[in-house]
Amino acid sequence: MTISTPFTPGPLHFRDRAWHPSAFTPAYKTSVTRAPFRPLVALGSTLSEESGPAFGHSMIGDLDNNLILNFTGQAAIGERMIMHGRVLDENGRGVPGVLVEIWQANAAGRYRHKRDGYGAPLDPNFAGCGRALTGSDGAYEFLTIRPGAYPWPNDVNSWRPMHIHVSVFGSGFGQRLITQMYFEGDPLIARCPIVNTVNKEEAVRALVAPLDMNRAIPMDCLAWKFDIVLRGRRQSFFENRREGM
Amino acid sequence: MVQLLGYHKETPSQTAGPYIHIGLVPNALGNEGIFPEDLGRSPIRAGAKGQPITITGRVIDGAGMVLRDALFETWQADAQGIYPANDPRGAADPNVTGWARVIADFETGIWRLDTIKPGRVPYPDGRLMAPHISVWLVARGINLGLQTRIYFDDEGEANAECPVLMRIEHRERVATLEARKKDANTYEFDFRLQGVDETVFFDI
Numbered sequence: 001m002t003i004s005t006p007f008t009p010g011p012l013h014f015r016d017r018a019w020h021p022s023a024f025t026p027a028y029k030t031s032v033t034r035a036p037f038r039p040l041v042a043l044g045s046t047l048s049e050e051s052g053p054a055f056g057h058s059m060i061g062d063l064d065n066n067l068i069l070n071f072t073g074q075a076a077i078g079e080r081m082i083m084h085g086r087v088l089d090e091n092g093r094g095v096p097g098v099l100v101e102i103w104q105a106n107a108a109g110r111y112r113h114k115r116d117g118y119g120a121p122l123d124p125n126f127a128g129c130g131r132a133l134t135g136s137d138g139a140y141e142f143l144t145i146r147p148g149a150y151p152w153p154n155d156v157n158s159w160r161p162m163h164i165h166v167s168v169f170g171s172g173f174g175q176r177l178i179t180q181m182y183f184e185g186d187p188l189i190a191r192c193p194i195v196n197t198v199n200k201e202e203a204v205r206a207l208v209a210p211l212d213m214n215r216a217i218p219m220d221c222l223a224w225k226f227d228i229v230l231r232g233r234r235q236s237f238f239e240n241r242r243e244g245m
Numbered sequence: 246m247v248q249l250l251g252y253h254k255e256t257p258s259q260t261a262g263p264y265i266h267i268g269l270v271p272n273a274l275g276n277e278g279i280f281p282e283d284l285g286r287s288p289i290r291a292g293a294k295g296q297p298i299t300i301t302g303r304v305i306d307g308a309g310m311v312l313r314d315a316l317f318e319t320w321q322a323d324a325q326g327i328y329p330a331n332d333p334r335g336a337a338d339p340n341v342t343g344w345a346r347v348i349a350d351f352e353t354g355i356w357r358l359d360t361i362k363p364g365r366v367p368y369p370d371g372r373l374m375a376p377h378i379s380v381w382l383v384a385r386g387i388n389l390g391l392q393t394r395i396y397f398d399d400e401g402e403a404n405a406e407c408p409v410l411m412r413i414e415h416r417e418r419v420a421t422l423e424a425r426k427k428d429a430n431t432y433e434f435d436f437r438l439q440g441v442d443e444t445v446f447f448d449i
């Protein structure tokens with residue numbers, strides 16, 4: 001690993017925990033025994049969270065962000081699509097050189113995972129795994145297959161909307177984030193107990209990618225735009241805290 | 246009326262779900278051939294300075310069940326207390342990368358981390374924190390990654406004056422953050438997500 005991210009010193013913005021899902025969300029049943037009950041201990045960031053791992057372009061292979069070809073070299077089956085966007089911080093600045101990793105089901109809604117027992121078929125040419133580093137303006141791009149919706153054991157008849165799982169690093173370990181991207185117009189979004197762990201409608205909207213015809217490639221694939229916002233850093237002359245101040 | 250602050254909102258978190266291995270550790274899952282190796286297999290390389298240690302443990306839910314689908318990442322300083330990246334104070338031991346990705350075993354749920362014991366890092370006011378490894382833990386059923394730390398129960402003096410541990414009002418809970426020494430270089434640490442011995446999680 002080499003350092004490719006210019007370090008911007010400064011404590012992290014405080015996290016708006018009312019904007020994120022609560023830990024205990026009974027409609028999403030698995031959360032019931034996995035949610036901490038005790039209050040979080042308020043800490044704020046220290047150097048342990050303001051620093052974080054850095055990744056270099058040298059570790060990224062040519063096909064790492066091409067999920068259609070990166071498993072066997074033969075094309076995966078399904079609706080071809082581009083997923084693209086920028087990684088920004090809360091101050092609106094693009095965050096360069098950060099790692100974005102994605103995983104997803106195939107076009108039939110089936111994961112290449114030993115614990116996925118759904119009867120839909122595997123695609124021998126699709127693993128559903130990709131990664132990219134953001135460019136100097138924070139932009140990233142993937143070429144993939146639009147994932148299918150799939151059933152899951154929560155309620156008797158629960159179905160996940162089409163989604164792509166997204167993992168993002170910032171420059172600080174305290175910015176680490178995992179989320180899911182949904183697709184504009186999917187009627188399953190409003191019915192999903194996992195989507196509905198997010199309390200505010202405006203926050204749900206931040207997870208739904210619009211169709212982006214400007215990035216679609218005629219006679220080849222559609223495009224969906226998903227910007228990702230990481231916690232920002234505070235910057236103030238008065239932030240140079242010293243012992244006794 | 247007032248001006249708009251104009252900040253963007255952080256993207257809301259969603260659970261990592263049960264299939265996180267596909268994206269973050271495909272080789273460990275058996276999906277080989279995409280990436281040459283999984284990222285974060287070790288936070289150190291041969292020649293890393295400091296005391297080599299092994300920590301093992303489990304992630305346990307509120308019903309006492311061991312999670313077999315948990316994944317966590319660790320971030321730590323080198324033996325001198327310098328972070329290997331994005332630390333403004335200078336260069337760390339080149340054989341310490343500081344970051345690891347750790348998964349619960351698919352069958353037993355037991356995880357294992359081989360590393361070196363980190364040095365002490367200053368708190369923002371200059372006081373030294375006790376040696377610790379920062380942890381970000383995700384799994385199916387966890388809606389927002391949990392942030393905690395692994396301290397060491399053989400660092401009594403440093404732990405007693407650690408400004409972070411001192412913030413924990415219920416003193417008996419400090420022990421939930423201390424890895425228990427088993428022998429010279431081996432520790433045990435369980436994450437308890439819920440219940441009487443619930444691990445301290447931080448709002449950072």
Ligand SMILES: [Fe+3]
Pocket residue numbers: 105160163165262264
């Ligand atoms: Fe999923």
